[in-house]
Amino acid sequence: VATFALGIWRGEKPVDMFMAAVALAVGAIPEGLPAAVTITLAIGVSRMAKRRAIIRKLPAVETLGSTTVICSDKTGTLTENQMTVQAIFAGGVLYEVTGGGYEPSGDIRADGQSIDVASRAALTECLRAGLLCNDSQLVREKNRWAVVGDPTEAALIVVAEKAGLAHADITTLLPRLDVIPFESEHQFMATLHGGGKNGHVIYKKGAVERLLNRCTTALDDDGEAVPFDHAAASRVAEEIAARGLRVLAFARRSVPHEQRAVAHDHVAEGLTFLGLQGMIDPPRAEAIEAVRQCRAAGIRVKMITGDHLLTAAAIARTIGLEGDEKRFAIAGHELEKLNDDELSQVAEDAAVFARVAPEQKLRLVRALQARGHIVAMTGDGVNDAPALKQSDIGVAMGITGTDVAKGAADMILTDDNFASIEAAVEEGRNVFDNLTKFIVWTLPTNIGEGLVILASIVMGVALPALPVQMLWINLMTALLLGLMLVFEPKEPDLMQRPPRDPKEPILTFPLFMRTGFVTLIILSGAFGLFLWEQAHGATLAEARTIVVNVIIVVEIFYLLNCRSLTHSIRSLGWFSNWWVLGGGVAMLGAQMVFTYAPFMNHLFHTAPLRAEVWLHIFGVGLIAFAAVGLEKWIRGRVAESAAL
Numbered sequence: 001v002a003t004f005a006l007g008i009w010r011g012e013k014p015v016d017m018f019m020a021a022v023a024l025a026v027g028a029i030p031e032g033l034p035a036a037v038t039i040t041l042a043i044g045v046s047r048m049a050k051r052r053a054i055i056r057k058l059p060a061v062e063t064l065g066s067t068t069v070i071c072s073d074k075t076g077t078l079t080e081n082q083m084t085v086q087a088i089f090a091g092g093v094l095y096e097v098t099g100g101g102y103e104p105s106g107d108i109r110a111d112g113q114s115i116d117v118a119s120r121a122a123l124t125e126c127l128r129a130g131l132l133c134n135d136s137q138l139v140r141e142k143n144r145w146a147v148v149g150d151p152t153e154a155a156l157i158v159v160a161e162k163a164g165l166a167h168a169d170i171t172t173l174l175p176r177l178d179v180i181p182f183e184s185e186h187q188f189m190a191t192l193h194g195g196g197k198n199g200h201v202i203y204k205k206g207a208v209e210r211l212l213n214r215c216t217t218a219l220d221d222d223g224e225a226v227p228f229d230h231a232a233a234s235r236v237a238e239e240i241a242a243r244g245l246r247v248l249a250f251a252r253r254s255v256p257h258e259q260r261a262v263a264h265d266h267v268a269e270g271l272t273f274l275g276l277q278g279m280i281d282p283p284r285a286e287a288i289e290a291v292r293q294c295r296a297a298g299i300r301v302k303m304i305t306g307d308h309l310l311t312a313a314a315i316a317r318t319i320g321l322e323g324d325e326k327r328f329a330i331a332g333h334e335l336e337k338l339n340d341d342e343l344s345q346v347a348e349d350a351a352v353f354a355r356v357a358p359e360q361k362l363r364l365v366r367a368l369q370a371r372g373h374i375v376a377m378t379g380d381g382v383n384d385a386p387a388l389k390q391s392d393i394g395v396a397m398g399i400t401g402t403d404v405a406k407g408a409a410d411m412i413l414t415d416d417n418f419a420s421i422e423a424a425v426e427e428g429r430n431v432f433d434n435l436t437k438f439i440v441w442t443l444p445t446n447i448g449e450g451l452v453i454l455a456s457i458v459m460g461v462a463l464p465a466l467p468v469q470m471l472w473i474n475l476m477t478a479l480l481l482g483l484m485l486v487f488e489p490k491e492p493d494l495m496q497r498p499p500r501d502p503k504e505p506i507l508t509f510p511l512f513m514r515t516g517f518v519t520l521i522i523l524s525g526a527f528g529l530f531l532w533e534q535a536h537g538a539t540l541a542e543a544r545t546i547v548v549n550v551i552i553v554v555e556i557f558y559l560l561n562c563r564s565l566t567h568s569i570r571s572l573g574w575f576s577n578w579w580v581l582g583g584g585v586a587m588l589g590a591q592m593v594f595t596y597a598p599f600m601n602h603l604f605h606t607a608p609l610r611a612e613v614w615l616h617i618f619g620v621g622l623i624a625f626a627a628v629g630l631e632k633w634i635r636g637r638v639a640e641s642a643a644l
Contacts, residue, residue: 007457019467020457026470028450030442032478037435040486044431052414053424054398060410062435063392064428067299068499069373070421071364071391074305074312075246076151076400077378077418078291078319079281083155087245089236090275091122091221097159102138102145104161117163121223126275127163129250130156131170133191133203135181138167152246155279156205174201178262184306184383185357186210192255192262202253204267207355208237208276208308211249215273219252228273237276237308244314245278246307283319290422291320298498299425301418302351304361304378309354316352323351332356335363343367358383365390374502376421378413379405395421429497430490433565436506437485441562443507443515445477445555448522452547455527462540464530464547469604473551476590481559484583488563489576510635511565517631518558518624525620526550533613541607545595548606549617552591556584557625566636568629 007017099106136149147154182189188206217225251271313329329352347367377391380401385408388394396409
């Protein structure tokens with residue numbers, strides 16, 4: 001409107017000024033940008049899917065690149081999720097278990113010697129409790145043992161089989177009558193079984209702190225109930241947990257034959273302690289490497305788990321998590337006592353949060369966000385949905401996750417592996433990197449085109465380019481040049497950079513200055529040659545054809561420099577992105593048709609050019625290439641000096 005009004009005020013014809021205003025609008029608006037953004041994000045989603053991370057919401061791809069904290073579950077995500085019982089405490093004796101994995105081969109030893117399990121009543125009953133208070137199965141598939149159900153429960157079946165207790169026989173002898181399923185807020189499971197000599201029996205398994213204070217007696221190796229030493233059992237549990245083993249406690253209670261159901265009040269007190277079982281879930285080798293890469297990228301990793309505090313802390317140190325040594329790990333019951341301000345500091349300092357309830361996950365996410373963090377949170381249960389929804393990137397487990405968790409998440413891991421989160425963050429950074437490159441590449445073109453039109457109006461000369469010619473420039477370059485940046489490989493230092501501040505504009509000051517710099521080259525080169533060639537006898541159609549070719553050639557050379565916003569093309573490798581080279585060649589071919597094909601001359605009002613004119617056109621392109629390369633080199637040297 002302002003352009004139209006200016007021309008009318010200067011006495012130009014309304015039709016000419018309307019054409020000028022349309023040409024300015026077509027030139028200044030980057031028509032290909034929405035398509036480029038969508039295609040870039042879609043390709044990023046495709047790459048992430050190949051790396052086992054399925055994106056449910058497209059904008060999450062960009063957010064991943066800004067992630068500063070990843071809050072991850074332990075079991076199955078940071079660890080192998082293949083439990084093996086290695087220690088048992090029963091009847092006052094600490095036993096060691098040999099063998100690994102789900103192969104039921106190995107034995108149980110005391111003081112380095114194999115023992116007769118049948119002669120040890122407390123040990124036998126502890127193993128039987130783990131076998132019966134259990135919803136999983138161990139099956140033989142193609143010469144290997146596999147788990148149907150929870151790996152923790154599978155480990156209890158395996159160790160019982162090692163001791164000669166057959167799962168099928170025991171469940172037939174003591175059939176299940178009722179069950180209290182495991183729930184994270186209660187941290188225990190209980191089952192009622194018939195067939196006992198003196199009535200029915202309830203077996204209970206769960207977190208140490210949820211069982212020990214419910215026990216009043218303990219079973220000894222003679223099968224007698226003796227007074228329970230709570231302090232001794234707690235001390236042994238801590239010793240086992242400090243070895244990095246996950247510890248479960250087991251108890252039982254006899255009830256009359258008439259009882260056919262089990263409720264929470266039946267297992268709230270008066271239990272007989274049977275023993276402890278400690279199992280190891282080894283860290284994933286790829287998770288250790290992924291945590292290392294996250295640290296190099298300035299991303300903090302925090303473990304949130306339902307395991308014992310000492311177990312979680314030992315695994316966290318093995319994996320390489322970092323936190324304040326005075327407050328490296330904290331338990332859920334301690335978090336309950338903290339107000340929001342105190343929790344904010346603890347959330348920042350600690351690396352491990354153990355025995356955490358689902359509602360505490362939500363508080364932790366909010367606490368970290370209050371300190372300006374972009375938080376990725378993992379979860380698999382129904383109760384994890386609020387925390388997944390609140391986090392900036394909700395990550396659900398594809399294998400163990402519930403439908404509710406998956407519905408609340410932005411991303412789903414098909415392999416439940418932490419390394420896939422790190423891979424998704426890496427892809428997210430690359431997507432945002434390439435989007436920024438496209439924007440930095442396309443803006444000088446559009447602004448330059450607009451300034452060329454404005455300059456002609458201010459100087460009162462004919463339009464250097466018609467609206468249809470501007471449309472050709474924008475659409476063809478976006479398709480054949482700009483989109484090639486989508487396929488730009490990840491830069492070598494991508495995961496050595498700190499996370500991007502989400503409040504930081506896409507065009508930082510250096511990139512804004514570079515945009516203006518290239519814009520001036522396009523303006524002076526295109527408009528200067530337009531006037532120069534007309535002064536030396538070129539027709540208006542030829543001069544306009546020169547303007548179109550100058551803009552496109554500058555874009556081709558500038559595209560090479562936009563493959564990295566900081567590194568030179570020589571350091572990247574001239575042939576590391578064949579798409580860019582192919583796009584440049586295709587664009588030059590299209591320009592030859594645009595310039596010399598008669599039907600194109602008719603459609604776009606162009607004219608063939610003399611061979612020597614191309615020297616001037618490519619001269620402007622080389623000037624732009626050299627100028628931007630020099631600017632990047634100078635900024636790099638300044639940055640190196642500042643770092644020293």
